[in-house]
Amino acid sequence: MEQAHPAPQDNARLIRRLLLLVAAAFVFAFAMVPLYNVLCEVTGFNGKTGAPGPARDGFSVGGLKAGTAPAMVVDVTRTVRVEFTGTVMPGLPWDMRPLTLSLDIHPGELQQVSYLVRNTSDREVTGQAVPSVTPGQAAQHFDKIECFCFSQQTLGPGEAREMPLAFIVKPEVDRDIAHITLSYAFFSIDGQRQTLTAREVQ
């Protein structure tokens, strides 16, 4: 009989605990955002390239200071083919193509390539490139020393520009990996917050 009409505080306590569980699950969803980023950086999950290392400090767009690049042992015993590609996302009136389609390199070598990007509209437009490396296992060993994706790029009406990229495939890259593809997606920045930093898009 005593269970038929439980004391109200019994129910209240259980309800409070269950609501706490609901709140915890809701917070968990948002906690997934930073957790997922950390996971991606650690594992190269999803083609995310590693967090910018201290060696990259002091570089600026357009001026390559390769001399300060981290010294690496070049592994001449093997060759990795790196392929370059890129997509312009809808909403950005640009053309882009890699000037080098593919490159055979030794892990540890510093390489420089560039993309030709052209504004096809008659107005000034700002874009932001976001890189992705496939396979994901290679992403954490793909070091971009200099990249046009480190900052936003602005092109005047009809302007074309060669955008440089300098990178090292670190010798730690798995020996099974013979092919790496670097892909850029160029996004329009217009109408979006202007608070993007190189760190955020890494």
Add this chain to the structure above:
Amino acid sequence: MSIATTHPAEAPHEHYPSGLLRWLTTTNHKDIGTMYMTFALVMFFVGGIMILAVRAELFQPGLQLMRPEFFNQLIGVHALVMIFAALMPAATGFANWMIPLMIGAPDMALPRLNNWGFWLLPPAAILLTLPFTLALFGIGDGAIATGWTFYAPLSVQGGMGVDFAILAVHILGISSIMGSINIIVTIFNMRAPGMTMMKLPLFAWGWLITAFLLIATLPVLAGAVTMLLTDRHFGTHFFNAAGGGDPILFQHLFWFFGHPEVYILLLPVWGLMPHVLSTFSHKPVYGYTAQVYAFIAIGVLSVVVWAHHFFTAGMPVPALIYFMFSTMAISLPLAVLFFCWIATMWKGAMSFETPMLFAVGFIVLFGIAGLTGLILADVAADAQYHHSYFVVAHFHYALFAGGIMGVMTGVYYWLPKWTGHMYNEKLGKLHFWLTVVSFNLTFMPQFFLGLAGMPRRIPDYALQFAEFNAISTVGAFILGFSQLIFAWNVWSCVRGGAKADGRVWEGADGLEWELSSPPPHHSWEVQPQIK
């Protein structure tokens, strides 16, 4: 289970409003259960009409009836309606009607919350379907066209139908969470004296696990669609790669909810199945304890396997292997359930009334869902079958044959208890045979279509898929119209028919059968003593 009942005196006549006001203000678990079931049945037909339009378009290759955008809207809203507005409310309707009767409680623990939980549903259903109507008047471009999964970045770019769907999902989620809290509190605090947790009817056990899964995962979906909403309108970049976000993150968040959702839909059905099988086999339930532990195991495993829904999105190999094996591990507790169901029937004096037919049909067809699920869980095989009609066929075997046929099992089983009348047995059997034949006619060809490479969610297809699609469409129309028999049977059973006694079924066992049919408006005011 042996019980001593003190026969409740005729329920005191109280004054409660009649007509519409009664249904708006009721806090009675039976009234609310009836409203949930009615709502689910109506929305079952709404979702069904949508998919019949889709099947009509797919009858022949080429575009005959609709624009691809409209096709996309129909498939997405069909899924959202069937999952959130038909199957989930039907399960909650069962819970409302049956859990208090089965555990000897006078009502749900939180009756006013119960009323509120139900009345959130109609506005949510209107929100979900309103964009179709608005588009007719030139407002907006129709309902959500991303499929039910809301995948970013498509959903970030979509029209205002996406906003309607996001808000509808929020409301539906709040309603489900309120229902879940109510059910957990009822089961924990309102059981009849002497009913320990291990004497709890299996139906209540199944619902208990469902309720905990809802509480643990629905807020994650709410969080994900909230991020989507702020991405769309408030300049955040959770899923926007240009802003440092990641669209794949959405898939993780969505399926962290989405996979347990499958078990949320199915656990109440697995819970009611042993009751039906035991009744019509005239034998006690086999393996009660094993089934309880299988429910718990499935509940726990369901939240750690989500990424098998997007094996092809790109994942490190160790992650693929982990998600493959953990997914396959779920088949172990499920096999325990299948074994217990069959063992319950084994050497029983079986009789095949409509609920038993549906239960046996459920076991066979749901078994096909489980076996094809194992194929999809295999990373290598999934690379081929992902996003093909094989997947569509698989989850319809799980959610139509498993979910909806399971709900129909329960409806035929308990309808005489609810209404006090027997349904028309001949029509019930006709409904079963038409359903089971046309269901297979609809979905079996889709396995072959998927194996042959037909992608899902596309309104047009290559010529070699024409025959199977034509068969599937014919099956779908028979399946759809057969459900009118069900609606008619339920309606005429509510209106009248042969009187049902309290026990209804000869082999029925459990507290709910100790009450008259229909039970008095207020039941178990004096709780039974379980010995």
